[in-house]
Ligand SMILES: Nc1ncnc2c1ncn2[C@@H]1O[C@H](COP(=O)(O)OP(=O)(O)OP(=O)(O)O)[C@@H](O)[C@H]1O
C-alpha cells in the first residue's frame with residue numbers, strides 16, 4: 001500500500017500531529033470552549049480558505065463539526081448516547097478534491113477526539129481483496145489494523161462488489177468491513193469514495209453498507225473559473241506565476257481540455273501545469289549563458305502553455 005501523496009495547497013494549520021494526545025474537553029460547557037480547546041476551527045477555516053469552490057462540501061463539513069461539538073457537550077453533562085455514526089461516502093468525478101478533503105476530515109475528527117490518531121489510510125480493492133481462497137480476510141484485517149484510530153479511505157469502493165462473479169472474494173472483504181464499521185465505530189471512520197452513479201448502484205446492491213453510512217457528501221465538478229483559480233493557487237504554492245498573456249493562454253487551454261475525454265478537474269490542472277513547468281525549464285535551459293533572474297525562474301510564459309498538443313490539434 002503506497003503512502004498517499006496528496007498535499008493541500010497553502011500552509012498547514014499547526015497540528016498536534018498524529019498520536020498527539022487530544023486535549024480533554026470534559027470541562028467544556030459552551031460551544032466556544034470546545035472550539036478553543038480542540039482547535040478544530042483552525043482546520044475548518046484553513047479548508048475554507050485553501051480549497052477553491054466546493055461550497056456544498058464545506059457546508060456539510062461545518063454541519064458535521066457542529067454535530068460533534070454538541071455531542072461533546074452532551075457527553076460532558078452525562079447524557080448517554082451511542083457514538084454518532086461517522087462513516088461517510090464522498091462521491092464525485094476524478095480530481096474534485098475527495099482525497100484532499102478526507103485528509104482534513106481525519107484531522108477534524110482527531111481534534112474533536114473521535115479518532116485517536118487522525119491518520120488517513122487510502123486503499124483500493126487490490127489492497128483489501130486477495131487472489132486466492134483464504135487471502136482476503138488477512139489482507140483486509142491488516143489494512144484495518146493500520147487504519148485503526150484514523151480514517152480508512154476506500155477509493156472506487158464499488159470495485160469491492162462484482163455481481164457478475166458469484167465467488168468473488170470482494171464480498172468477504174465487505175463482510176469484514178461491515179463488522180468493524182459497526183463494532184469499532186468509536187475508533188475507525190470509513191470513507192467510501194468514487195463516481196456518484198456507480199456508488200449509488202453499489203449501495204443499492206449492498207444495503208448493509210449503505211445503512212451504515214451516515215453522511216453522503218457529493219463533490220461537484222469545478223467551473224472553468226474555479227479551475228483557473230485552482231491553477232493560480234497551485235502555481236503560487238510552488239513559487240511560480242503566469243506571466244503576461246499566460247493566464248489568457250491557460251484559460252483557453254482549460255476550455256479546450258474541458259471538452260476532451262478523461263477530464264479530471266483539479267488533477268488535470270495540476271498535470272497541465274507540470275507540463276508547462278517542464279517547457280519553461282527547457283526554454284530557460286536552452287539559453288546557457290544568460291543570467292537567470294528570479295523573474296525568469298518563476299514566470300510561466302504564454303508559449304509554455306500554447307506549445308501543448310491541444311492547441312496544435314485545435315488549429316489543424
Ligand atoms: N478545491 C480545490 N482547490 C485547490 N486545489 C484543489 C482543490 N481540489 C483539488 N485540488 C488539488 O487537486 C489535486 C487532486 O485532488 P484530490 O486528489 O483531492 O482529488 P480526488 O477527488 O481525490 O481525485 P481522484 O479521483 O483523482 O483521486 C490535488 O493536488 C489537490 O490539492
Ligand SMILES: [Mg+2]
Pocket residue numbers: 098099100155
Ligand atoms: Mg483521490
